[in-house]
Amino acid sequence: MAKITIDPGAAFLYPMPMVLVGSVVDGKANFMAVGWVSRVNYKPPLFAIALGPHHTNKGIDANREFSINIPDISLIEKADYCGMVSGGKSDKSDLFKVFFGSLGHAPLIEECPVGMSLSLFDTVKLPFNTLYIGEVKEVFTEERYLTDKVVDISKLNPFTLSMPDNQYWAVGEKLGRAWNIGKRLKQ
Numbered sequence: 285m286a287k288i289t290i291d292p293g294a295a296f297l298y299p300m301p302m303v304l305v306g307s308v309v310d311g312k313a314n315f316m317a318v319g320w321v322s323r324v325n326y327k328p329p330l331f332a333i334a335l336g337p338h339h340t341n342k343g344i345d346a347n348r349e350f351s352i353n354i355p356d357i358s359l360i361e362k363a364d365y366c367g368m369v370s371g372g373k374s375d376k377s378d379l380f381k382v383f384f385g386s387l388g389h390a391p392l393i394e395e396c397p398v399g400m401s402l403s404l405f406d407t408v409k410l411p412f413n414t415l416y417i418g419e420v421k422e423v424f425t426e427e428r429y430l431t432d433k434v435v436d437i438s439k440l441n442p443f444t445l446s447m448p449d450n451q452y453w454a455v456g457e458k459l460g461r462a463w464n465i466g467k468r469l470k471q
């Protein structure tokens with residue numbers, strides 16, 4: 285099949301996870317929607333989020349702490365709102381039930397199946413975005429989201445994002461075990 289090229293600016297991964305990043309800005313909890321997020325180190329567990337210039341950045345820069353919360357489909361409307369409205373203009377602190385772990389500037393969302401508190405490990409200035417790399421200090425979940433003591437994606441009901449068409453997607457069916465399904469080709 286003949287390949288065609290598309291605009292490099294339209295290059296994305298399909299799908300992207302959708303999270304809510306929490307910070308404390310001027311003493312108030314604030315949450316923003318983030319699709320540009322990934323785990324980037326094994327030990328210690330590090331996550332990177334790529335942020336444009338947002339209200340959230342002020343809180344992370346000042347306090348060197350933030351949270352990553354994984355919303356489920358029931359929170360899609362609120363999550364989208366957090367991606368459209370700045371905490372600099374509207375108070376988003378009472379959208380969710382907020383709690384804190386041991387990091388006092390990493391607000392966590394009670395309604396989210398998984399939430400992590402992170403301390404800032406490094407900041408990388410890129411031409412437009414800033415990459416905030418955080419080390420996970422605590423992970424909060426509930427027994428009902430676990431199978432054999434680990435988080436089970438089929439119990440989370442997370443949603444994902446595609447760009448540049450800007451659509452949310454549910455997660456599809458399980459296909460098989462990783463580090464296993466390719467074994468036959470090793471022989």
Ligand SMILES: Cc1cc2nc3c(=O)[nH]c(=O)nc-3n(C[C@H](O)[C@H](O)[C@H](O)COP(=O)(O)O)c2cc1C
Binds near residue numbers: 334337340
């Ligand atoms: C689906 C979705 C994904 C988003 N992903 C990102 C992202 O990865 N990085 C970013 O800087 N902004 C992202 N945004 C935009 C911010 O969430 C948005 O500008 C938000 O209002 C910033 O909040 P704040 O000003 O309170 O910090 C996203 C928005 C939406 C709707």
